[in-house]
Amino acid sequence: MADTPETTRLPPVGLLYDERMCNHATPDGEDHPENPERIRAIWRKLESEGISQRCVVMKAKEAEDRYIASVHSQSHIKLIRSISSREFDTIRRRRIASSFNSIYFNQGSSESAFLAAGSVIEISEKVASGDLSSGVAIVRPPGHHAEHNKAMGFCLFNNVAIAASFLLNERPELCIKKILIVDWDIHHGNGTQKMFYNDSRVLYFSVHRFDSGSFYPAGGDGSHHMIGEGPGQGYNINVPWEHAQYGDVDYIAVWDHVLIPVVKAYGPDIILISAGFDSAIGDPLGGCCVTPYGYAIMLKKLTEFARGKIVMALEGGYNFKSIANSVLACVKVLLGEKPSQGSFELQPFESTWRVIQMVRHELKQYWPVLTGELPQKLFTSCRRYCPLELNYSSSGSDVENDEEPSSTAPSIHIAEVAGDSLSLTLSKLNINEACHSASEPPSCEIVNGCAPWRTLLSEIDIWYGSYGSNMWKARFLCYIKGGKVEGMSAPCYGSRDTSLPKDVIWKTVPRRLFFGRSSTRTWGNGGVAFLHPDSCSSDKAHMCLYKITLEQFNDLLFQENSLVEKDIIGQQILSPLLGLSDLNYVSENKSLILQALKGGWYSNVLYLGKEDNLPILTMSCPLSDIERFKSGEIPISAPPKSYTSTLVKGLVEGKQLSEEEAIEYIKDATNRKL
Ligand code: X5A
Numbered sequence: 085m086a087d088t089p090e091t092t093r094l095p096p097v098g099l100l101y102d103e104r105m106c107n108h109a110t111p112d113g114e115d116h117p118e119n120p121e122r123i124r125a126i127w128r129k130l131e132s133e134g135i136s137q138r139c140v141v142m143k144a145k146e147a148e149d150r151y152i153a154s155v156h157s158q159s160h161i162k163l164i165r166s167i168s169s170r171e172f173d174t175i176r177r178r179r180i181a182s183s184f185n186s187i188y189f190n191q192g193s194s195e196s197a198f199l200a201a202g203s204v205i206e207i208s209e210k211v212a213s214g215d216l217s218s219g220v221a222i223v224r225p226p227g228h229h230a231e232h233n234k235a236m237g238f239c240l241f242n243n244v245a246i247a248a249s250f251l252l253n254e255r256p257e258l259c260i261k262k263i264l265i266v267d268w269d270i271h272h273g274n275g276t277q278k279m280f281y282n283d284s285r286v287l288y289f290s291v292h293r294f295d296s297g298s299f300y301p302a303g304g305d306g307s308h309h310m311i312g313e314g315p316g317q318g319y320n321i322n323v324p325w326e327h328a329q330y331g332d333v334d335y336i337a338v339w340d341h342v343l344i345p346v347v348k349a350y351g352p353d354i355i356l357i358s359a360g361f362d363s364a365i366g367d368p369l370g371g372c373c374v375t376p377y378g379y380a381i382m383l384k385k386l387t388e389f390a391r392g393k394i395v396m397a398l399e400g401g402y403n404f405k406s407i408a409n410s411v412l413a414c415v416k417v418l419l420g421e422k423p424s425q426g427s428f429e430l431q432p433f434e435s436t437w438r439v440i441q442m443v444r445h446e447l448k449q450y451w452p453v454l455t456g457e458l459p460q461k462l463f464t465s466c467r468r469y470c471p472l473e474l475n476y477s478s479s480g481s482d483v484e485n486d487e488e489p490s491s492t493a494p495s496i497h498i499a500e501v502a503g504d505s506l507s508l509t510l511s512k513l514n515i516n517e518a519c520h521s522a523s524e525p526p527s528c529e530i531v532n533g534c535a536p537w538r539t540l541l542s543e544i545d546i547w548y549g550s551y552g553s554n555m556w557k558a559r560f561l562c563y564i565k566g567g568k569v570e571g572m573s574a575p576c577y578g579s580r581d582t583s584l585p586k587d588v589i590w591k592t593v594p595r596r597l598f599f600g601r602s603s604t605r606t607w608g609n610g611g612v613a614f615l616h617p618d619s620c621s622s623d624k625a626h627m628c629l630y631k632i633t634l635e636q637f638n639d640l641l642f643q644e645n646s647l648v649e650k651d652i653i654g655q656q657i658l659s660p661l662l663g664l665s666d667l668n669y670v671s672e673n674k675s676l677i678l679q680a681l682k683g684g685w686y687s688n689v690l691y692l693g694k695e696d697n698l699p700i701l702t703m704s705c706p707l708s709d710i711e712r713f714k715s716g717e718i719p720i721s722a723p724p725k726s727y728t729s730t731l732v733k734g735l736v737e738g739k740q741l742s743e744e745e746a747i748e749y750i751k752d753a754t755n756r757k758l
Pocket residue numbers: 186226227228229237238239269271300360362399400401
């Protein structure tokens with residue numbers, strides 16, 4: 085068995101599930117989105133994927149009144165305690181439920197509510213004490229709408245708030261003095277916000293649909309102006325979305341430009357996540373499209389803080405498949421697995437940047453790291469919001485949707501949207517010349533991080549197949565680390581992510597290698613290598629494969645096509661040249677001309693099959709250039725000496741050919757007619 089972290093030294097990950105929390109249901113079996121199948125679906129998934137077997141599984145126990153009393157009134161506790169007793173019949177329960185907003189009660193409600201609160205307390209205590217490294221409480225009813233003296237929005241007790249108060253007030257010996265609550269449920273957690281509004285020991289952060297105050301729970305509480313009061317000022321952060329359809333890239337942008345910088349400054353001792361998955365793709369109430377991959381990345385970024393002490397507590401989430409897959413992806417992250425790729429939009433909405441800017445502005449006096457305007461350029465190349473594209477019912481009646489939520493349904497192809505406004509620049513270039521124009525001083529160091537697409541593509545590996553000078557590793561690494569090696573007259577910029585290739589292997593491919601064009605900035609006069617875009621079984625080209633990330637491949641494309649210098653605007657490439665949908669396209673069609681690189685010599689991305697289940701990509705000229713090479717319109721020419729010797733070094737160092745054979749190989753490719 086693999087030596088995974090949970091089998092070695094780390095404390096285990098805790099999972100809490102208890103079938104008794106399924107007893108809370110509508111009194112006469114009426115359909116309701118917040119129903120027992122939600123947590124059953126999650127649990128089944130974790131069992132069938134072998135995940136629960138890798139964790140410590142816990143049963144729930146009821147919260148004690150005195151702990152609940154730290155955030156709820158005695159009368160509320162009493163009501164929830166008695167609501168399921170025999171003195172109350174269905175009619176009376178209905179009448180009381182209808183005095184609240186979006187609440188039902190049955191004979192199982194009371195026990196479920198006490199168990200849900202008790203579960204989050206229990207798992208939080210174990211994570212705080214170090215018995216567990218992290219934990220997930222798969223609970224219902226949810227909690228974040230419940231207020232001091234009222235049930236609301238499917239929530240009876242505020243489970244997360246109760247656990248936070250418990251740690252702060254009942255367990256001083258655990259030294260939990262600062263708690264971060266991250267609420268990624270699509271609804272604003274009005275209850276949690278109120279409970280810690282003037283308390284700096286709890287930083288409440290929520291990202292939710294606001295829709296100008298019309299989205300549930302409606303009103304102004306979820307506005308970004310609500311920043312906390314008294315000693316709690318600056319410790320309440322709301323990121324209010326303007327409409328539906330926000331997805332991975334929008335959330336990652338919020339993480340990179342608001343949440344993570346603040347968390348770094350705050351230094352929480354533990355992180356509680358109000359983990360509602362109604363922000364997930366396919367959710368009937370949320371209308372947004374966060375994928376399991378998106379949740380995994382958001383969670384993984386948080387694991388860097390509070391020494392990894394993270395407790396997730398289920399809040400909303402009404403599409404069984406979406407919530408099961410999302411929780412699965414999250415637990416895998418807590419177990420130390422790398423998030424595995426999904427398909428997603430790479431360009432945030434214009435409103436995403438606008439909302440982020442508003443929030444930063446609102447909070448910068450409390451969190452100086454939020455000072456600095458986002459570069460205006462960010463606002464110019466964005467995806468478009470299409471109000472008609474999503475038609476999820478909000479009635480909740482169609483939650484039992486058997487179709488796999490399609491991660492592409494609400495998305496638009498970037499290229500269509502960005503059109504010719506597509507601007508290209510490198511983020512965090514290795515050389516500083518790019519920063520010398522002091523015209524945009526703060527945005528030169530792009531605010532606290534990099535473009536969200538980079539975060540996403542940096543998790544995806546591909547093989548880059550090199551057939552020219554890049555076969556020499558030292559030369560290829562110039563594109564990664566920046567700089568130049570012997571024989572090159574101009575340095576490379578390097579990639580944002582300068583980590584080395586994860587693997588290097590050699591292959592031969594049935595393609596024609598030839599040398600064309602008559603001079604380059606890097607090598608001087610003479611031709612450089614191209615690969616015929618079509619395969620030909622009688623040809624054989626040597627190829628050195630580097631396992632790099634899709635983000636690094638994008639930086640390579642920029643540099644190979646000499647786009648860097650003329651397109652630097654601030655260290656931020658607003659969109660990738662080759663995103664995930666392009667990767668899918670090229671895998672199916674074997675070739676993709678990147679319109680953004682029109683005129684670049686290597687604008688044609690070729691797919692050469694798979695190795696180790698990862699795609700092999702390279703770049704060459706478009707097929708149409710082949711005719712121009714043949715006709716002499718573009719010259720065919722022998723490579724310059726410096727270039728030839730780089731190729732030879734690569735082939736010899738890679739043990740593919742002897743020096744003589746390598747020279748012969750290049751001669752043949754130079755002289756043989758196309
Ligand atoms: C926990 C949660 C949603 C309530 C919606 C009421 N509540 N229409 O997601």
